[in-house]
Each structure stands twice: as structure tokens, then as C-alpha cells.
Amino acid sequence: MDLTWHAFQRLGAYAAAELLGRSGPSEIAEPDLGTLAGMIAEHAQMAGMAEKGGRGWAWLLQLAPMFPQAPPTHPSRVKALRRIDERVVEFLMEPDDPGSATPCWACGRPATPRWSKSLWPLAEPAREINNSRDRLPGVPVCRWCRVAVWCLPYAVAFSRGRIIHVESTDEVEEAWARSNTRLSLEAIRDGWADWAEGTDPFHTVWDVIRPSGSGVLISSWVNDNRPVKTRMTRWQLSAAGSAWLIVALERGYGPLLEQLARVRPRCTHLLFLAMQDDEELWDRVGAMPSPGPYLPLISALRAAYQDPSMSAVEAALPPRLLS
Numbered sequence: 001m002d003l004t005w006h007a008f009q010r011l012g013a014y015a016a017a018e019l020l021g022r023s024g025p026s027e028i029a030e031p032d033l034g035t036l037a038g039m040i041a042e043h044a045q046m047a048g049m050a051e052k053g054g055r056g057w058a059w060l061l062q063l064a065p066m067f068p069q070a071p072p073t074h075p076s077r078v079k080a081l082r083r084i085d086e087r088v089v090e091f092l093m094e095p096d097d098p099g100s101a102t103p104c105w106a107c108g109r110p111a112t113p114r115w116s117k118s119l120w121p122l123a124e125p126a127r128e129i130n131n132s133r134d135r136l137p138g139v140p141v142c143r144w145c146r147v148a149v150w151c152l153p154y155a156v157a158f159s160r161g162r163i164i165h166v167e168s169t170d171e172v173e174e175a176w177a178r179s180n181t182r183l184s185l186e187a188i189r190d191g192w193a194d195w196a197e198g199t200d201p202f203h204t205v206w207d208v209i210r211p212s213g214s215g216v217l218i219s220s221w222v223n224d225n226r227p228v229k230t231r232m233t234r235w236q237l238s239a240a241g242s243a244w245l246i247v248a249l250e251r252g253y254g255p256l257l258e259q260l261a262r263v264r265p266r267c268t269h270l271l272f273l274a275m276q277d278d279e280e281l282w283d284r285v286g287a288m289p290s291p292g293p294y295l296p297l298i299s300a301l302r303a304a305y306q307d308p309s310m311s312a313v314e315a316a317l318p319p320r321l322l323s
């Protein structure tokens with residue numbers, strides 16, 4: 001399975017590798033697509049037939065914000081004449097005509113079916129043809145990418161009705177997708193009725209970027225009918241911000257950072273402090289009763305944004321925790 005320009009396809013490909021127990025997407029061959037489609041369909045069937053709040057409902061909560069009008073989530077799913085799993089396998093495995101003149105929008109292979117937002121999250125709705133290059137509804141998607149994007153639910157996090165995904169280096173995206181896939185499989189296997197309270201996806205983000213100090217783009221969204229601008233929230237953490245947070249934590253500044261987080265509205269995780277070198281944070285620190293201990297931290301953050309190397313941050317941050 002190739003990795004393409006589309007983040008949903010890449011995250012799905014890493015999830016597929018985890019689902020099959022492979023070392024990476026390059027180890028996934030064409031016969032594996034049927035195996036993956038079977039797993040996806042079986043889990044979709046379980047979720048679609050779950051009772052609200054009952055066993056297996058967590059997986060429906062995960063699928064609903066991504067594929068709201070698809071067979072496993074459609075309001076009429078329980079009364080539908082055909083089984084959910086049959087229909088899922090059918091649209092995932094529909095053959096592509098090798099002579100098709102329409103290349104898959106993600107990978108470029110010949111593709112036959114065209115998918116819109118009900119099957120590919122956040123793609124254009126079927127009725128929107130103005131933005132379509134060939135003035136036809138939806139986008140052509142090959143079998144490989146259809147299966148990959150339906151592996152996406154395993155690779156992402158669910159928080160308060162929203163989906164959270166990350167875009168970063170290959171290593172970070174793979175670690176994020178695999179970690180979430182292991183959790184998803186646990187939820188499915190044990191029939192979770194809900195996602196555990198207090199599971200903060202930003203902890204997982206930090207766990208996967210900390211080893212490399214990479215930057216990351218985090219997106220939170222629901223695949224509903226609002227315009228993309230209003231249904232998606234994004235946060236950008238640069239490598240400079242990561243470097244600053246890593247060095248500060250290594251040097252024992254954790255408790256000070258925790259206090260600093262409290263002066264910032266909606267700061268649910270320390271990595272929000274590192275998102276940008278902003279004047280607002282300076283102003284809030286300046287207004288604190290004793291800003292002294294925090295100033296070296298903020299200076300080091302500024303230094304990081306001027307020179308995002310670990311050594312620049314280390315030089316700017318006193319090597320021991322201030323008393």
C-alpha cells in the first residue's frame with residue numbers, strides 16, 4: 001500500500017499495517033485488501049446494530065462523525081433490507097477498470113467508483129460539482145485508497161463528538177495511527193459502550209512527538225454539512241515549540257509549566273503553551289503577582305522561535321529548576 005499526499009489515506013495505511021500485524025504499509029499486498037475489508041465490515045456491522053449506550057456503541061460514536069450517512073451510521077441502518085457488512089464489502093471492493101481514464105485522486109491508479117463526503121470524510125458533497133475538475137460528482141477513488149480511508153477511524157482519536165487527527169513526519173503519523181489503532185481494537189474487542197472519560201488525545205500527540213521533537217498539525221473536526229472553516233479547528237505546533245517543551249520538561253520545569261498553563265484560557269495540555277511565541281502569553285505572565293520564575297521559560301520559548309535547535313533552547317533556559 002503506497003503512501004499518498006492525502007493525510008487520511010496515510011493514517012489509514014498505517015492503521016491497516018497495525019490491523020494486519022505488518023511492519024509497514026509497504027508490506028500490504030493486493031490480497032490483503034479483502035482481509036481488511038472483511039475486518040472493517042465486521043466491526044461496522046457490530047457498531048451499526050449496537051443499541052444506544054449499549055455494548056459496542058463506542059465504535060458507532062467513532063464512525064458517526066466521519067461517515068454520517070454511510071451504511072453503518074445511517075439513521076435507517078437497523079431497518080435496512082441488506083446487512084451492513086455486505087454493503088461495506090461491496091463498496092470497498094468494487095473492482096476498478098484497469099483501462100479507466102480517471103486516476104484515483106489520492107494515488108493516481110486507475111479508479112472506477114466516485115466517492116463524495118459520505119464515504120470520504122470532508123470531500124465535496126455529491127451535489128457540489130463546481131469544484132470538480134471533470135464536472136462530475138465526487139472524486140474517483142481506487143480500491144486501495146477506499147480500503148485505506150475506511151481504516152482511518154482506527155487511526156484517529158475521538159473526543160467529545162469530534163475526530164482528531166495529526167499531520168507530521170512519517171514517524172509521528174505512524175506512531176499516532178498505530179497507538180490509536182491498538183486502542184480502537186481494544187474498544188471493539190471489549191465492546192466498549194463509550195470512550196473512557198478523561199482520555200485526552202493531546203497526551204497521545206505529545207507521546208508521539210516527544211521522541212523526535214517534530215512539529216505537528218492537529219485538526220479536530222466533524223464531517224457534517226457546515227463549511228470546512230467552521231467545522232474544523234486546527235492547531236500548529238512547530239519543531240521550535242516542541243524543542244522548547246522537551247528541554248523545559250527535561251530540566252524539571254514541569255511544575256512551573258503546569259502553573260503557566262493555568263494562566264492561558266483553554267489550555268488543556270502543556271503543548272498548547274508551545275504553539276506559538278505570542279504576546280498574549282507575555283502579557284499574562286507580566287500581570288502575574290510574581291512573574292520572575294516564569295520569565296526564563298518565556299525567554300527560552302522566544303529563543304526557540306528564533307533558532308529552533310535544541311542547543312539554542314538549552315542555552316536560553318537555566319539548567320536547573322529555580323527554587
Ligand SMILES: [Zn+2]
Pocket residue numbers: 104105106107108109141142143144145146
Ligand atoms: Zn488510490
